[in-house]
Amino acid sequence: MKKLTLYFSLITLIAISACESKRSAKKENKQEPNSTLVADEQVADTPVIPASIEPEKKNKMVEIVTDFGTMKVRLYDETPLHRDNFIKLVEEGFYNDLLFHRVIKSFMIQGGDPNSKGAEPGTQLGSGGPGYTIPAEIKPGLIHKKGVLSAARMGDQVNPQRASSGSQFYLVQGALVPAASLQQFAARSGISYTPEQITTYETVGGTPHLDGQYTVFGEVVEGLDIIDKIAAVQTMPGDRPVKDVKMTMRVVKK
Numbered sequence: 319m320k321k322l323t324l325y326f327s328l329i330t331l332i333a334i335s336a337c338e339s340k341r342s343a344k345k346e347n348k349q350e351p352n353s354t355l356v357a358d359e360q361v362a363d364t365p366v367i368p369a370s371i372e373p374e375k376k377n378k379m380v381e382i383v384t385d386f387g388t389m390k391v392r393l394y395d396e397t398p399l400h401r402d403n404f405i406k407l408v409e410e411g412f413y414n415d416l417l418f419h420r421v422i423k424s425f426m427i428q429g430g431d432p433n434s435k436g437a438e439p440g441t442q443l444g445s446g447g448p449g450y451t452i453p454a455e456i457k458p459g460l461i462h463k464k465g466v467l468s469a470a471r472m473g474d475q476v477n478p479q480r481a482s483s484g485s486q487f488y489l490v491q492g493a494l495v496p497a498a499s500l501q502q503f504a505a506r507s508g509i510s511y512t513p514e515q516i517t518t519y520e521t522v523g524g525t526p527h528l529d530g531q532y533t534v535f536g537e538v539v540e541g542l543d544i545i546d547k548i549a550a551v552q553t554m555p556g557d558r559p560v561k562d563v564k565m566t567m568r569v570v571k572k
Contacts, residue, residue, distance in 0.1 A: 351420075351428055351470040351488040351532060380408055380536075383566040384418075386548055389489075389541035390570070391467050397455040400469055400482065400535035407448065407485060408567045418563040419443040420556075423549045424493045425525060428470055429565055430486035443558060444486070451481040452533075460534040461515055463524040465545065466490050467536035482533050489538065491549045492524040500526055 378401065382389045393401040407413060417434035418427045420443070433446035452469065462468065467489055469482030497520050504511055509529055511519075519526055538545065552560045 351426060378405055379570050381568050381570050384544060384563060387541055387544040389538045389544045391536045392539045393536040396457050396460065397533060397535040399452050400455055400533055403452055405569055408569050412485065413565055413567040415564055418548055418565065419558050421549055421551060421553050421559050422557050424491060426488040426490050427545060427548045428488040442556065447486060448484040450484045452484060454480040454482060455533045456530060462490050462526060462528045462534060463518050464490055464492050464522050465538035465542050466534050469533045469535060471532060489545050490525050491545050494523040495519040495526055
C-alpha cells in the first residue's frame with residue numbers, strides 16, 4: 319500500500335498566484351500532470367523506448383480530433399525521442415477512442431491512458447501505458463505556454479530521472495501570468511526567462527511552475543480554443559469529465 323500511495327503522490331509545487339486563483343489550497347496536490355505506469359520492481363529501471371521507432375520524422379504534424387473540434391499539433395524536432403514515439407503511436411492507432419481522462423480548468427487536459435478506452439463511468443484512470451517510459455528531454459527554451467504538448471510522468475519520489483510516460487500526455491491551458499509574478503518565480507526557482515517568454519506568459523498564459531520538470535515536445539498551432547472548450551466541461555471527483563471526451567489522432571502534412 320505504501321508503494322501504491324507513492325504512485326499517486328506528486329512533487330511539491332511553487333505555485334504562481336495567477337495559476338492558483340481558481341484552485342483552493344486543498345487541491346494544490348493535484349496541480350501536476352501525473353501517471354502511474356510502472357510496476358514496483360520497474361521504478362528504478364532505465365527508461366526504454368521500442369527499438370522499432372524510426373529515427374527521422376522531422377517537421378511532422380498531428381491532428382487531435384474531438385467532438386469539440388480539431389487541434390493541429392506541431393511536434394518539436396528538439397525532442398526527437400518524444401516526437402518519434404508519439405508519431406509511432408499515432409500511426410498505429412494507439413490513441414483512437416481514448417479519453418481525456420483528467421481535466422482541470424485553468425491548468426491542463428490529460429489523456430493517453432489506454433485503459434480509458436471504453437472505461438465504465440467511475441473507473442479510476444491514469445495508470446495505463448504502452449509498457450515503457452521515455453528518457454526526459456527537458457529543454458530550457460521550451461516553456462509551458464498555453465497550447466503546448468507535454469509528457470506526463472510519475473513524481474520525483476519514484477522517478478528522479480523524470481522519465482516520461484510512454485503514452486500519456488497533457489495540453490496546457492493555464493492562465494495569464496503577470497510579468498512581476500513570473501520574475502518572482504524565476505528568482506525562487508533559478509529559471510531564466512527571455513523577454514519574449516515573459517511576454518508570452520503575460521499575454522498568452524501557461525503554467526510556468528512546470529518548467530524544467532516535464533518534457534515539452536510540441537504545441538497546438540490550430541484549434542487552440544478547443545483546449546478551452548474541453549477544460550470547461552463538468553468533471554467528477556478525480557477530474558474525469560462527467561461526459562467522456564474521446565480523441566482520434568492522425569499524422570498530417572504541414
